[in-house]
Amino acid sequence: MSAGHMRIGEVAERTGLSLRTMRHYEEVGLVIPSARSKGGFRLYTEADVERLMVIRRMKPLDFSLEEMRDLLEITDRLQDTDSDADADADGAERERLRERLDSYREKADARVEALRVRLGMAEEFAGTLRERLGGAPAGAGRPSPGRVD
Template structure:
């Protein structure tokens, strides 16, 4: 049976993440490639790519890898047919907490960007 997917170098190029980072995520179990080639190369599916891009979006908001892992497991729980209603309720609450934290962190990030823009404007007024 043929295994399909993108090799790690292509995934790194497509996501803007380093090969080292992708390997680290695999070691932590946050994002593991869906398959391996006959030669043992990691092969990432489109779903794996989406997961990596989700992590890339969370990192600038200062979510830790542990927090990201908890979030991704909650997402997986909601998608699981085997999850109990209690598990799904808990996962939903975790995701709601991340949503709330994301809003707060985005507000802080916007404020920092605003300060950086003010500073840049001030620098423009300095005559050299």
């Protein structure tokens, strides 16, 4: 194994993703391992780990695989245009990519806010349950067999 490369198990541990999920992301073309060992093991770089972490962070916000793919493509292309020698020719392209990236940021912000609202509702509900069960002895809130409430 060459320096700077990690096997799938190490990457799974670092990212918190399952081996199955990582293989699925490879199958759908989201993250292709940078190399293979002589034995055929998938080898990943830090850049691959970063891509996987972007995907992992998008998942709870209900981004589709296609949206994930598009966002990764945008960031890849922005990185390519930023390192390109002919920056003037790519100015319009960079601006268009940044606008698309900004639309994903807006979607993410909106979805985070929706999750905050849901979390607030869940916390309120849990608080209500704690209040109702707080003073009652264990089992007091359960109906006895045959009893209709």
